[in-house]
Amino acid sequence: MRFALYLMLLLFVGMCDAETTVSYYKCVTDKSTIFSQQPCSNSAQQYTLTHSDPQAQIPSEQHFKTLNELERKQIIHNLKHALRAKKQHAAILGRKRDEAARKQQRRVTRLMNDDKRQATVKDVKKQLKSINKNYLQKVKVLNKEIAKIEKKLKRLQ
Known part of the structure; x- marks a missing residue:
């Protein structure tokens, strides 16, 4: 500007x-x-x-048109950066979810007796369900934001 x-x-x-x-x-x-x-x-x-x-x-010549065009290009540039940042955020969320899931699954592979193993498996399933639910909620919000940015970008281009 x-x-x-x-x-x-x-x-x-x-x-x-x-x-x-x-x-x-x-x-x-x-x-x-x-x-x-x-x-x-x-x-x-x-x-x-x-x-x-x-x-x-x-x-x-209309310098106002030039200013409007410069402003539009700057908005497009900023939207492209915001879109890239949101996509990076989505990738980071996926990596964090995968890491948390691996951590929970490692708990099952430890040596333990059958009773403790069943309790651990039950807890791991519960934790994995919670991890996936949390991930899906965050990704849903992120996808809405990405769609909104893409819509604005498409309208301006």
Whole structure:
């Protein structure tokens, strides 16, 4: 975001030596950030850019479109990183579940008498069921978050 503002400032400042002022509005919605010449909501923030040549005309091209495109690319970049992080989190959850399951199964392989072995097997089954249930709950939440991020990413691309 700041990069886009600095880019705009450099575009205007780099043109000339005297001062010209340009104002624009930034509106942040739940879906995106919009730059425009008029306020687009009650919460719009006004920004002013100044450059150095009053003789220089403001370019006819829409810099607001450039800012919107930069903001969209930044959002896409951030969503891709969030998606990768969620997928890594899912992989870590799977490894932790597998490790906990192996630990419980190792308990069964120890030498012990039959009564103690039956109690241990029963407890291991209970623990494995709990481990899998906990894993499935976390993965379900994680998959919903991944789906939401993928949906946003698809909408923006």
